[in-house]
Amino acid sequence: MSQKVxxxxxVRDLTGLTERQIRYYEDRELVFPERSPGGAxxxxxxxxxxxxxxxxxxxxxxHTFELRKSIAGHQxxx
Amino acid sequence: MSQKVxxxxxVRDLTGLTERQIRYYEDRELVFPERSPGGAxxxxxxxxxxxxxxxxxxxxxxHTFELRKSIAGHQxxx
DNA sequence: CGTGTAAGGAATTCTGACACG
DNA sequence: CGTGTAAGGAATTCTGACACG
Numbered sequence: 001m002s003q004k005v006x007x008x009x010x011v012r013d014l015t016g017l018t019e020r021q022i023r024y025y026e027d028r029e030l031v032f033p034e035r036s037p038g039g040a041x042x043x044x045x046x047x048x049x050x051x052x053x054x055x056x057x058x059x060x061x062x063h064t065f066e067l068r069k070s071i072a073g074h075q076x077x078x
Numbered sequence: 079m080s081q082k083v084x085x086x087x088x089v090r091d092l093t094g095l096t097e098r099q100i101r102y103y104e105d106r107e108l109v110f111p112e113r114s115p116g117g118a119x120x121x122x123x124x125x126x127x128x129x130x131x132x133x134x135x136x137x138x139x140x141h142t143f144e145l146r147k148s149i150a151g152h153q154x155x156x
Numbered sequence: 157c158g159t160g161t162a163a164g165g166a167a168t169t170c171t172g173a174c175a176c177g
Numbered sequence: 178c179g180t181g182t183a184a185g186g187a188a189t190t191c192t193g194a195c196a197c198g
Contacts (some may be wrong), residue, residue: 004091005084007189009114009168014083020168020180028179036087038188040169063178085168087189097190098159106158116167118190141157160196170191175181 004034004042011043015051022051028064030054082112082120089121093129100151103126106142 034039
């Protein structure tokens with residue numbers, strides 16, 4: 001489940017988020033997809049769950065910098 | 079694990095097969111990937127395992143039409 | 157039969173920017 | 178701050194065909 005295998009379009013379909021939101025959450029260091037040789041983002045099922053969780057918190061009024069702490073602990077940025 | 083989420087390039091990397099082989103095995107009805115709106119194949123982790131199994135059998139001298147029976151039973155073509 | 161390859165096209169994804177608030 | 182969008186380019190995938198054996 002932690003294997004990075006899906007492209008952003010698949011993640012969009014699975015989470016219901018827009019590509020823009022997914023890229024932004026990555027920019028805010030809330031998720032850490034890998035990259036294909038060509039530069040395309042690759043996400044895992046865990047990332048999908050994490051993104052769903054992030055979005056719910058956002059709807060509850062949290063900001064990205066706050067979530068970076070509360071949801072932290074999954075993976076660092078090795 | 080049965081969710082169709084990876085594109086053929088990812089499957090290529092995970093199985094070590096060539097895209098040509100993967101497409102051929104689909105043509106021979108040994109795996110049944112879904113399609114994205116644009117026509118791109120989408121595979122599941124189960125498909126990846128299945129493809130590895132297929133390739134091992136092939137190396138043992140089996141032909142695709144023989145494998146369609148022996149490995150059958152996973153999924154039909156609904 | 158199973159697989160390689162060149163060919164041309166179409167869909168996918170990427171980044172940086174401007175916008176609004 | 179979080180997200181939408183138009184812009185241009187690059188990487189990915191698709192199909193049908195010719196090839197060899």
